[in-house]
Amino acid sequence: MARIIVVTSGKGGVGKTTTSAAIAMGLAKRGHKTAVIDFDVGLRNLDLIMGCERRVVYDFVNVINGEATLNQALIRDKNCNQLYILPASQTRDKDALSQEGVGKILDELKKDFKYIVCDSPAGIEKGAHLAMYFADDAFIVTNPEVSSVRDSDRMLGILSSKSRRAEQNEEPIKEYLLLSRYSPDRVKLGEMLSVDDVQEILSLHLLGVIPESKSVLNASNSGMPVILDEKSDAGQAYADIVARYLGEDRPHRFIDDKKGLFGKLFGRK
Amino acid sequence: MSTDSQQNAHSPVLEFKSSTFSVPVLVLVGNDVITIGQQLQEKIQQAPEFFKNSPLVFDLQELNKHDIDIDVTELTHTIRKLGLLPIGIRGGAAQQNQQALDLGIPVHSGHIARDGVYAANQSGTGAASTTASSPTPKQQIPEPEPEPESTPEPQAVAAITTMITQPVRSGQRIYAQGDLVILAQVSAGAEILAEGNIHVYGSLRGRALAGVQGNTEARIFCSDLQAELISIAGNYKISEDLKSPALNQPVQIYLQNHTLVIKDI
Numbered sequence: 001m002a003r004i005i006v007v008t009s010g011k012g013g014v015g016k017t018t019t020s021a022a023i024a025m026g027l028a029k030r031g032h033k034t035a036v037i038d039f040d041v042g043l044r045n046l047d048l049i050m051g052c053e054r055r056v057v058y059d060f061v062n063v064i065n066g067e068a069t070l071n072q073a074l075i076r077d078k079n080c081n082q083l084y085i086l087p088a089s090q091t092r093d094k095d096a097l098s099q100e101g102v103g104k105i106l107d108e109l110k111k112d113f114k115y116i117v118c119d120s121p122a123g124i125e126k127g128a129h130l131a132m133y134f135a136d137d138a139f140i141v142t143n144p145e146v147s148s149v150r151d152s153d154r155m156l157g158i159l160s161s162k163s164r165r166a167e168q169n170e171e172p173i174k175e176y177l178l179l180s181r182y183s184p185d186r187v188k189l190g191e192m193l194s195v196d197d198v199q200e201i202l203s204l205h206l207l208g209v210i211p212e213s214k215s216v217l218n219a220s221n222s223g224m225p226v227i228l229d230e231k232s233d234a235g236q237a238y239a240d241i242v243a244r245y246l247g248e249d250r251p252h253r254f255i256d257d258k259k260g261l262f263g264k265l266f267g268r269k
Numbered sequence: 270m271s272t273d274s275q276q277n278a279h280s281p282v283l284e285f286k287s288s289t290f291s292v293p294v295l296v297l298v299g300n301d302v303i304t305i306g307q308q309l310q311e312k313i314q315q316a317p318e319f320f321k322n323s324p325l326v327f328d329l330q331e332l333n334k335h336d337i338d339i340d341v342t343e344l345t346h347t348i349r350k351l352g353l354l355p356i357g358i359r360g361g362a363a364q365q366n367q368q369a370l371d372l373g374i375p376v377h378s379g380h381i382a383r384d385g386v387y388a389a390n391q392s393g394t395g396a397a398s399t400t401a402s403s404p405t406p407k408q409q410i411p412e413p414e415p416e417p418e419s420t421p422e423p424q425a426v427a428a429i430t431t432m433i434t435q436p437v438r439s440g441q442r443i444y445a446q447g448d449l450v451i452l453a454q455v456s457a458g459a460e461i462l463a464e465g466n467i468h469v470y471g472s473l474r475g476r477a478l479a480g481v482q483g484n485t486e487a488r489i490f491c492s493d494l495q496a497e498l499i500s501i502a503g504n505y506k507i508s509e510d511l512k513s514p515a516l517n518q519p520v521q522i523y524l525q526n527h528t529l530v531i532k533d534i
Contacts, residue, residue, distance in 0.1 A: 150439055153456045157438025172435075200472075203436055203454055 002110040005117045006135035006173075008159075010151030012122030014143045015180040018216055019238070020119035021049040022227040023139065026242030028083035029227075032114040035074065037105075038088035039131035040121035041096055047087045050077065051223025061089035064101035070108055079228060084113075094127040102130050124158055133164050137174045137245075140204065143181050144193040149201050152177075156202070176207035178241065183212040184256055195255050208241035210234055211254040292356065295327040295348075300339040306347040313351060325353045326377065330360025341368035430465075437461060437475065449479075457497060466490070478505075480524075489522040490534070504529055 007020040017040075024036035038046035041061060047053040052075045058068035063086070070086075077083035086105075089096065109116050120131035132138060138159050142152040159173050160166055166173075179198055186192040199206060210216075215232030219225060227242070229235040233254060240250045297305065313320040325348065332339055341358065348355050358369040359377040366376045431445035432452070439458030443449065449463035452470050459475035461467060467479045469491040480487030480502040487501055494515055497508050501524045515531045522531050 150458060153439040154458065156436070157441040157456075157459070160435060160438065161441065201456070201474075 002113055003115055003136045004106060004110075004134055005115060005137045005139060006120055006132040007117060007139045007141060008120035008128060008132055008155055009122070009141040009148070010124060010128075010155040011143075011148045014141050014148055015210070015216070016122070016141050017045050017049050017119050018220060018226060019139060019141050019178060019180065019210075020046060020117050021225040022235075022238040023242060023245075024083060024115070024117040025077070025080060025225040026227045026238055027115045027117075027246075028077070028080045030242065030246065031082060033082050033084075033112070034115040034117065035084045035086060035109050035113045036117040036119060037086040038119050039097070039127050040119065041088045041127060042090065042093045043121065044088040044090040046119050047075075047085065048223060049220050050085050050225065052077065052085055052087070053223070056087045059087045059089040060105075061092050061096040063105055064096065064098065070105060079224070094121070094125065097126065097130050099130060099133065103134060106134050124154065128155075129158070129162065132159055132173075133162070135159075135163060135173050136165075137176065139176050139178050139207065140202075141178045141180055142198060142202070144179060144183075144187070144195075144198055146193065149193065149198055153202060156204070175204055176245070177202060177204040178207055178210065180210040181212045182209045182254060184254070206252070207244055208237055209252060209254050210237040210241075292324050292326055294359075295325055296331060297327060297329060297339065297344075298331050300332060300337045302340065302343045302347050305344065306351065309348070309351055309353075313353075321352055323353055324356040326357040326359060327355060328360050329358065329362075329365060333360060333362055333365075339365070341365045342372065345369070345372050345374065431463070436471070439475075444481075463487070476500075479522075485524050487524075490520075492519045493517055494520045494531070499529065499531075501529060506531075 005023070007016050007023065009016050017038075020036055024034050028034040036046065036050070037060065038044055039060075040046070044059075047056055055075050058073035060073070062068040063070050063073045074084040074086055077085060106116060118131045118135065121127040132155075140152050140155060142148050156175060159175060163173055165171065177199070179195060182195070183192060187194045195206065195209060211233050213226075213232060213234035215229050216226050216234050219229055219232075219235075226232060226234050227238040230239070237254055240253065243250050295309075299305065327344065327348070329339065341361065345355055355374050357375050357377045358366060361369065361376065369376055429445075429447035430450060431443070431447065432450045433443060434452045436453040437443060437451060437455045437459040439456045442460045443451075443462065445461075445463040445465070447463070448465040448468070449461060450468045450470075451461065454471035455461055455469055455473050455475040455477065457474040460478070461469075461475065462478045462481050464480065464482045464484060464487075466487050467477050467489045469477065469489075471491075472493040472495055473491040474495045474497065476498040477489050477491070477496055478498075478500040479489045481500075483502050485502045489499055489501065494511065495508075495517060496511070499506050499511075499522055501522065504524055504527055506529050511531070515533065518533050520531050521534050522529055524530070
């Protein structure tokens, strides 16, 4: 049975698209046929992060309007043949999306794919609403900072009251917390909320912590999902997250200050 | 066909829902059934369409208050003859209730004039919260009308308790007509309102308003007070007014001389 995952946050710039790209790639790399959909109509980004911007012919809105078939619009990833991207339209706005249209596309994708990752736009308006409406699982991307946490809390409220599962009284959406741009050094200095602080406010199952990392920006600029950079801490963090989501038990990393070998041997000042 | 019936066996074909109806209540102040029949007939003639096959609840509270007995069987026959359909009795004595039940007329509890339920409500005046926080059985039969109770207290504690097991998130709003029990946290930016008491068995970070219809006996209980605003019957405090000994503590909040009192529990 296919599962629809929404990557959402409420607040902008916290790493939703980076996460969508990494998670989708991670699932596909493990052999699960995965589609990732950009719901940010008008502010198309996912294709850039996935490095397929030059191969976009048709988009999400074309499919909704019946101007193209789903197969025409889906772009196969160049790194992994199990991964397909459905880009957003850059020339339209969110009003081009309709609940009926989105539902139809997701139903069609469900026949063929194991996982469907929906990259939500920021905000709680139509685009974000449609991205989460049909979801089975929700990845809440949060930065360790009060406004991001508050917005995530708001989004959780919407997930539990306005989604299809909520409206039809089905089992609620499974919610997972992804804490991104985490920097243990700054937490220590009291400049950043700690994992415990965030969990106390949101009381949510923590799927993983993604450290603040230069590799994320490099990966975005080069159009390679950061999870493919296996040497980077952020890439490893996403690999852990995918593994945990699939049921593996992996200890949490990147929460404490990373100590080098010398640090471990001689302690730290 | 067989697949159809198989499916039916697995998928539910019914569900229970609670809803409230507006039903005319016939309040009796005299026990002469013949006079009642005549006066009722006159009323019906004023609006025959309205009363045709109309459901009806008869209320014997006034009669029983003055110890006037009435034959419920005879009364029911008279009412039925006039084309009305009695669907309930309230305020009846035990024998009258039994008579009604024998005729297939449900007894509406909670309004029995000389009975324990009523007394319990009255004794609760001093500590309304204790009465309300005890698990009151949910009323299965919807009340036709809010009771015109002759109690001295301003508002009887409602019998319905709303139970929330999920966290109440920022931006969510919950309104309870009776008591509100929340078994999880209430986030900052959330709003919980109740006409009765509020219990929060988690951190209370949002706004909590108890006794919103003016019940000054309502209280707020929480296991960790970090609220943005607390209010009882319109008297409120904002988080700035919440001083440190009460903060982050399990407390109860009640009204005393129009002032909110926060006390640890």
